[in-house]
Amino acid sequence: MNMGNHELSSMKLDILRELGNIGAGNATTALSVMLNSNLRMEAPLVKILDFNAIADLVGGPDTLVAAVLTHFNGAIKGMTLFVLQVEEARNLAGVMLGKTYPHDYMDFDHMDKSALKEVGNILMSSYISSIGTMTNLQLRADPPAICIDMAGSVLSLPISELGKIGDQALVIDSKILDNERPIDGFLMFVTDEESFEHIFEALGIGC
Amino acid sequence: MGVDMAEVIKVGIADCKLCKKPDKITTIGLGSCIGVVIYTASDDYCGLVHIMLPASSEIKNNQNRCKFADTGIDDLVSALEKKGMRKASMTAKIAGGATMFQFSGNTDLGSIGERNIKAVKQRLAYHRIRIAAEECGADFGRTIVFDNGTKELQVRSTGKPDRIL
Numbered sequence: 001m002n003m004g005n006h007e008l009s010s011m012k013l014d015i016l017r018e019l020g021n022i023g024a025g026n027a028t029t030a031l032s033v034m035l036n037s038n039l040r041m042e043a044p045l046v047k048i049l050d051f052n053a054i055a056d057l058v059g060g061p062d063t064l065v066a067a068v069l070t071h072f073n074g075a076i077k078g079m080t081l082f083v084l085q086v087e088e089a090r091n092l093a094g095v096m097l098g099k100t101y102p103h104d105y106m107d108f109d110h111m112d113k114s115a116l117k118e119v120g121n122i123l124m125s126s127y128i129s130s131i132g133t134m135t136n137l138q139l140r141a142d143p144p145a146i147c148i149d150m151a152g153s154v155l156s157l158p159i160s161e162l163g164k165i166g167d168q169a170l171v172i173d174s175k176i177l178d179n180e181r182p183i184d185g186f187l188m189f190v191t192d193e194e195s196f197e198h199i200f201e202a203l204g205i206g207c
Numbered sequence: 208m209g210v211d212m213a214e215v216i217k218v219g220i221a222d223c224k225l226c227k228k229p230d231k232i233t234t235i236g237l238g239s240c241i242g243v244v245i246y247t248a249s250d251d252y253c254g255l256v257h258i259m260l261p262a263s264s265e266i267k268n269n270q271n272r273c274k275f276a277d278t279g280i281d282d283l284v285s286a287l288e289k290k291g292m293r294k295a296s297m298t299a300k301i302a303g304g305a306t307m308f309q310f311s312g313n314t315d316l317g318s319i320g321e322r323n324i325k326a327v328k329q330r331l332a333y334h335r336i337r338i339a340a341e342e343c344g345a346d347f348g349r350t351i352v353f354d355n356g357t358k359e360l361q362v363r364s365t366g367k368p369d370r371i372l
Binding site: 145151157160 | 219
């Protein structure tokens, strides 16, 4: 996906959007089963963004966020991220653990982090497995890692990976709704040029 | 006192800018990336490059020269030379190169911060530019602000006191 030089055709973008839709839909179902709550997901927006615009999705590079990152490998390689503003992360950890945190709570302990990691893991592994099912490609997700810090710093790892192939990123901006209250966050799907070609080939679309 | 006319110039990811006294220059949210400030004791100009990857030669798509330690530092040095500054007087302050995610499995992606630190130091040494101060590595993000008047580099992180380098 050499987006630095040539743009993705609108058909390919539609396909990516659809992959994002199905993947994210399955991911929310898995999450709502786990949390036993009424989660829905808005149709995701697939965006191609300049690096410096990605952090703006969560309020700018100095906004505090919690991000869960998983590498996947197999027929296609890359990483997915689930990024939340820190207030949303606190709410989500509260739902998971049945706790209420003070509104300025910042000292996420081991339990809080594992709860968030678990949410990220469920979202991202069901997302990755949907892509695997649709493309009939074998994909395996590694154990996730979590980081809570400034958005710019947290995003530096995926952005550096993307930087090897261009100056832009494909972001699947998915809004999760908990009983109509939005949990503002996004999923980011990062893969290399070769892997994108494998996806399109597997779906029977020539590059 | 009159109105403070000084501005703070923002440098984005894989971006490079110059700054003239009394303005300050900043880059927000360095993670594995490195902020390299180059200045001299007497000149009004200084510059900051936000480096993302160690080497342009490892990457096919390397048109954005600010992205890499080698070409990013080369370009910053020549931009400052064009302002009449002498390379022999140039000094650097650097910050960043953190490892933000700790993975349990084996992956070399986490070490990109470490590779960036090494590459930046090598390139500065190649230009014989001394590093006057640095805060690199560890596992947290950094925002940096350089004041070319005082030559101080302020480093801010979440949940930690600010440092002055």
